[in-house]
Amino acid sequence: MRAIKVLLVDDQELMRQGLRKMLEIEDGIEVAGEAADGEEALLVAAECRPDVALVDARMPRMDGVELISRLSARQPGLASIVLSTFDEDDYIFGALRGGAVGYLLKDCTPEELIDSVRRAGRGETVLASPVAARLVAELRRTPPAPPPPAALRDRLSAREAQVAALIAAGASNREIAARLRIAEGTVKNHVSSLLRKYALRDRTRLALHLKDPPPS
Template sequence: MTSEPAVRVRVLIVDDQVLMRQGLRKLLELEDSVEVTADAAGGAAALAHLATAEPPPDVALVDAHMPGMDGIALIARLTVEHPSVAAVILTTFDEDDYIFGGLRAGAKGYLLKDTDPDELVSSLHRAARGEMVLGSAAASRLVEALQGAATPRAAEPEATSPLSERETEVAHLVGEGATNRQIARRLFITEGTTKNHISSILRKLELHDRTQLAVWVRRSGPTDPTG
């Protein structure tokens, strides 16, 4: 699939969803330049494997959101206990907490699960060489954060909404009556990511469905974050 060099990158897959682990393994095993050494259903299983792996993998491909020890906590452990293993986050979430939390913990990359397979393989090779790899969503968030830090702002009142900035954007569009596909196109994310955001919003606001969310937005919800 790719034009990467013949040097083989050893990869550990860490994801709590068995179908995702199996699918990634089958996808990567098609590549002559990638060797999947093992897969683990969570952080504890990954650390147990690494304790005896010889040689260790070059890259750990880690889901951010997992029960028990999540991906961010696992990466923090890897950074200290297995510094030779480059951790790359592969997730459906593009929230700031995951992106910046993962990078602060020591991740070498942040990619979404709709990443093109060729780009994924290339990213594994680059991470193994010590390079930083960021998907377009993570790169955009990082640029926005840097630009915001460079621009003086007036003091703002403390936020009272339980929603993240991206969730606020999604909620506003739901209030406008936008479909998941329309929201995805507007925010340059996938429909799967949109569904995840809506599920998180409903959980945080203790609402049952998007109809209740639309009513909440129109009555007391967030104003349009884009303008």
């Protein structure tokens, strides 16, 4: 199986070195590149084409929120995880709206970080417990979006409907691929199509929307 290629983005060199040493001893994980800020990260990501990016929230020249938004637009298959000391709402929700698949705090354990990288590489969402609690609280405060019109639901293909049902059940892209006997890349294409049709920005909101849709 191909190793998960990881891009490290942090303005502290000591932090990048520590992450590199931690990840490189793990089977199935390869540190493909490093960057000290968002602008450099865009260039490095274009060269090394990582699967997962570990991104600091606060950096000079371009912060993590803007970087993730740009990476999501340029490399839709890239799974970005914020790794930060800050658990402020602006960073959390900004990153998730921009396309991040996870938000971790730097006081997480090495085991939690490594597991999160592997899960993100499989297409799963990874959130630190305090971040998940804030996200749930925010979603409860936010009025539900109107349901898609019947015409939109009718435009879902049979395969898209199957993928949507499995996403709602909490399955990862890899699990969906195995269940439907299709390539993982095909699953990602269906997820992208569902995001467009439901007018949602990221997989996390799609899963929540499909799991608990607003009443018709």
